[in-house]
Amino acid sequence: MDIYLHNTLSRTKEKFxxxxxxxxxxxxxxxxxxxxxxxxxxxxxxxxxxxRRFLASEYAEVVYVRNVTDVDDKINAAAKAExxxxxxxxxxxxxxxxxxxxxxGVPPPGIEPKVTGHIPQIIEMIQRLIxxxxxxxxxxxxxxxVPSYPDYGxxxxxxxxxxxxxxxxxxxxxxxxxxxxVLWKPSPEGVPGWDSPWGFGRPGWHIECSAMIDANLGSGPxxxxxxxxxxxxxxxxxEIAQSTCANSGRLGxxxxxxxxxxxxxxxxxxxxxxxxxxxxLLVRDLRDQAPGEAIRLALLSAHYRQPxxxxxxxxxxxxxxxxxxxxxxxxxxxxxAADLPAPDSFRAALADDLNTPKALAELHALANAVNKAIDPxxxxxxxxxxxxxxxxxxxxxxxPVSWFKGDEDSGEAVEIEAAIERRKAARAAKNWAxxxxxxxxxxxxxxxxxxxxxxxxxxRAP
RNA sequence: GGUCCGGUGGCGGAGUGGCUACGCAGCGGACUGCAAAUCCGCGUACGCCGGUUCAAUUCCGGCCCGGACCUCCA
Numbered sequence: 455m456d457i458y459l460h461n462t463l464s465r466t467k468e469k470f471x472x473x474x475x476x477x478x479x480x481x482x483x484x485x486x487x488x489x490x491x492x493x494x495x496x497x498x499x500x501x502x503x504x505x506r507r508f509l510a511s512e513y514a515e516v517v518y519v520r521n522v523t524d525v526d527d528k529i530n531a532a533a534k535a536e537x538x539x540x541x542x543x544x545x546x547x548x549x550x551x552x553x554x555x556x557x558x559g560v561p562p563p564g565i566e567p568k569v570t571g572h573i574p575q576i577i578e579m580i581q582r583l584i585x586x587x588x589x590x591x592x593x594x595x596x597x598x599x600v601p602s603y604p605d606y607g608x609x610x611x612x613x614x615x616x617x618x619x620x621x622x623x624x625x626x627x628x629x630x631x632x633x634x635x636v637l638w639k640p641s642p643e644g645v646p647g648w649d650s651p652w653g654f655g656r657p658g659w660h661i662e663c664s665a666m667i668d669a670n671l672g673s674g675p676x677x678x679x680x681x682x683x684x685x686x687x688x689x690x691x692x693e694i695a696q697s698t699c700a701n702s703g704r705l706g707x708x709x710x711x712x713x714x715x716x717x718x719x720x721x722x723x724x725x726x727x728x729x730x731x732x733x734x735l736l737v738r739d740l741r742d743q744a745p746g747e748a749i750r751l752a753l754l755s756a757h758y759r760q761p762x763x764x765x766x767x768x769x770x771x772x773x774x775x776x777x778x779x780x781x782x783x784x785x786x787x788x789x790x791a792a793d794l795p796a797p798d799s800f801r802a803a804l805a806d807d808l809n810t811p812k813a814l815a816e817l818h819a820l821a822n823a824v825n826k827a828i829d830p831x832x833x834x835x836x837x838x839x840x841x842x843x844x845x846x847x848x849x850x851x852x853x854p855v856s857w858f859k860g861d862e863d864s865g866e867a868v869e870i871e872a873a874i875e876r877r878k879a880a881r882a883a884k885n886w887a888x889x890x891x892x893x894x895x896x897x898x899x900x901x902x903x904x905x906x907x908x909x910x911x912x913x914r915a916p
Numbered sequence: 917g918g919u920c921c922g923g924u925g926g927c928g929g930a931g932u933g934g935c936u937a938c939g940c941a942g943c944g945g946a947c948u949g950c951a952a953a954u955c956c957g958c959g960u961a962c963g964c965c966g967g968u969u970c971a972a973u974u975c976c977g978g979c980c981c982g983g984a985c986c987u988c989c990a
Contacts, residue, residue, distance in 0.1 A: 486989090491990095494989090494990050495990050528988075528989095659988095682990030684984080684989055718921085718984085720990080724983095726983085726984085755939085760921090765927095768927090774940060775940080778939080781954085782954095809931090811938075811939095815929095815930070815938035881949080890949095893951080
């Protein structure tokens with residue numbers, strides 16, 4: 455199936471063709487581990503996880519790299535505030551990130567490089583840039599010289615003068631050009647750093663990704679590079695400049711990365727999330743409100759390039775959608791799922807620039823077919839297709855029974871079953887008053903009963 | 917100021933030059949002891965003004981409104 459992806463470089467949907475047939479390389483900017491992940495951090499992780507799942511179903515091999523930035527001034531600030539080494543901070547928040555991602559159904563990437571593990575490669579890359587005239591040392595800093603790379607600004611669609619005109623920061627006096635950016639900067643007393651040819655210091659943010667891509671995916675063109683919309687400028691623009699200039703001889707005129715994909719922001723109740731507004735929603739807190747799959751579905755309910763307005767209503771909606779899908783699956787408990795791929799209509803939605811809202815509609819169409827199907831073979835086919843479609847989105851991976859009931863062996867479950875038995879007896883005696891009393895009593899505790907085909911089942915209220 | 921993205925029914929949110937998005941909520945019916953679930957059916961829509969067209973929510977132009985980025989940021 456032909457896959458089309460929106461490429462920020464051209465601002466159009468392009469047919470996706472990997473450099474090597476059957477093998478896709480993908481790099482996504484991962485977290486800077488100085489705090490707990492918020493819902494905005496979760497969006498790219500989930501979106502590109504869906505892309506990864508889909509590509510893995512279409513290509514023999516997907517090499518997926520998502521980095522961890524564990525060298526950063528915000529990390530330094532957090533460590534200083536707590537009076538601990540930066541490793542304590544980064545380990546804590548990386549572990550929390552992994553836990554959050556697991557809850558959202560995002561498995562670890564194939565490769566998860568850390569900046570601290572790539573300092574020699576970063577230094578080596580900077581040396582290469584100095585050697586071929588694209589970078590220079592000045593007052594213990596090393597700077598990338600933007601005018602040395604005429605294509606600078608192509609990704610973000612801005613020219614150098616515009617960037618300088620709009621700059622909000624003062625230009626450091628040691629810069630040859632106002633647009634030049636830092637590759638290496640000195641670490642004063644008490645700030646973490648490493649020895650380098652330019653003295654004790656630490657890398658700038660942008661060079662980290664370039665070096666980690668080089669080290670883990672080679673210098674040859676990367677197929678897909680993803681990240682948040684805000685990274686287009688300056689982060690990805692600078693990455694292109696660094697990687698292209700450092701590898702000029704090796705790329706053979708090809709772009710350093712072929713497809714650039716950027717997800718839109720998550721707003722909260724129509725406002726941008728920010729610390730000053732106090733509306734930053736952490737994934738770990740949202741997990742108390744709804745199952746991870748519901749959070750995931752909420753993130754996939756809008757197209758990845760659109761802004762997503764997060765709200766309690768939206769999250770409840772996502773949970774309700776999953777309830778409907780799991781109810782259909784619940785009726786197929788005793789049906790053997792056929793070994794089938796997701797339907798073409800579903801895969802076509804994902805192949806069209808990852809149209810997850812459309813894909814979800816197709817999933818609902820399958821659930822609707824399940825609810826109507828009588829033929830056992832058809833039910834088996836539908837179950838297979840539904841589970842395959844769910845797997846591509848990272849949804850429907852729970853057991854339907856536990857989705858609705860939680861832990862079946864709990865004391866409460868036993869008690870509920872006993873109440874249902876008493877109600878069954880009352881119903882047999884046509885004692886509707888008693889029957890309804892028991893049902894109301896359970897409902898007051900958030901337990902809903904359903905009498906289907908002579909059998910009473912229960913589930914927890916949404 | 918520059919660059920870019922949007923404005924779709926009560927809500928969320930796809931999409932299309934003429935034909936049902938989908939989900940939630942609502943209404944009617946079937947089923948049920950009554951419900952719930954499920955099924956069938958229904959309603960409400962494409963910011964404003966022009967233009968192109970046999971036909972525009974969909975293309976073009978203008979306007980209004982909202983948002984993002986402009987070297988901290990997913």
